[in-house]
Amino acid sequence: MSFEWVRIEREELYEMVWKKPITALAKEYGLSYGELRTLCTRMNIPRPPNGYHSRTVKEEKTPLPPAGDHDLFFNVNLGKKYLSEIDGVINTKNMPEIEFEKKLRDRIVVAKRLISPHPLVQSMAEKIYGEKKNRTAGPDSSVDSGSFVYVTVKNINRALKIADALLKALETRGYQVSKELGFQYYVTVLNVKIHISLKEHSKQVPHIPTDEELRRHRQYSWLTFPKYDYVNSGELYIKLDGRRSQAIISDKTDTPLEAQLNTVMMRMQRLAVRLHNDKVEAEQRKRECIERNARREQFAKRQEQEKAKLEKLHTDSEQWHTSQRLRAYIEAARQKAIQTDGGFYSGSGLADWVAWAHRQADRIDPLVESPYSILDDTFR
Secondary structure, eight states, X not given: OOOOEEEEEHXXXXXXXXXXXXXXXXXXXXXXXXXXXXXXXXXXXXXXXXXXXXXXXOOOOOOOOOOTXXXXXXXXXXXXXXXXXXXXXXXXTTOHHHHHHHOGGGOOOOOSSOOSOOHHHHHHHHHHHXXXXXXXXXXXXXXXXXXXXXXXXXXXHXXXXXXXXXXXXXXXXXXXXEEOSTTOEEEEETTEEEEEEEEEEEEEEEOOOOHHHHHHHHHOTTOOOOSEEEXXXXXXXXXXXXXXXXXXEEOOSSXXXXXXXXXXXXXXXXXHHHHHHHHHHHHHHHHHHHHHHHHHHHHHHHHHHHHHHHHXXXXXXXXXXXXXXXXXHHHHHHHXXXXXXXXXXXXXXXXXXXXXXXXXXXXXXTTSOOOOOGGGOOOO
């Protein structure tokens, strides 16, 4: 992915805001509409009135006020992608699976009687009616179906018929219901696990104290009893749980759950797409973070290299100046000897010193090949 960080000056943004709609300009900068509006506020930039860019005759734009204490520029990453532009992201608009559920001829119908039930529904029915505690339970008692159905006895027949229609519809559409640890069942859509359950809503009713509670309250006045009880309402709902997001489709006054199974399918698709896109976006952010860290490390490495080169330049310059001063001093010493002694003779002690001093100056000078010196050697 290519990244291009660009500095946008306050005056430039002012001109662009009055030249293009904020929505279009925000897309160019890889920002949201709200983020660009916030930037305009932070930089004290007046925005055009609503509908300004669609008018044939436009009024004069508001002059740019002084910046004052406001920001003078901002940096924008022109390589930033919108979610819809990321590879692998799915758009639910005109999605074939969702459009299919909207057609009247493809409505899911719940049978009036359980005939040739789905194997999972068959196993639920055998467990429910095969256990004595379920056969002798009251109508408001919850039953253990051993599956994804959690309702009371009075609603078990209705729940099994809804579950049968739902499971058969899922298989018709190519989805398989699988079981996880415990009694959790899930449908895999777009490689996303959607946990499914059929439950019964509870409702809050005033608590009626029992004789025992009233007796204990008279005996111990500080004891209290619950203000409300929670009982099953008889209203069924299907819960689609994607861990980080969920959807609930419930009985309505004018639309029972049986008439909403196609809605369940659509909500399941949309939930799977949302979770899938979240995963794709998270992977995209991870890749961008890795790339950004790599660029940061590369930038830091280039900075260190530049600092090292600059430090060497200063060191070489100082060494060169030092060698030049040494050579000037050596020449001054030689001239002084000529003036004092009347000459400068080869083989004399001064001549040897001058030769030695020049070699030391050459060792320091970065522009001259360094001659051998015992100072560069090590004892063996």
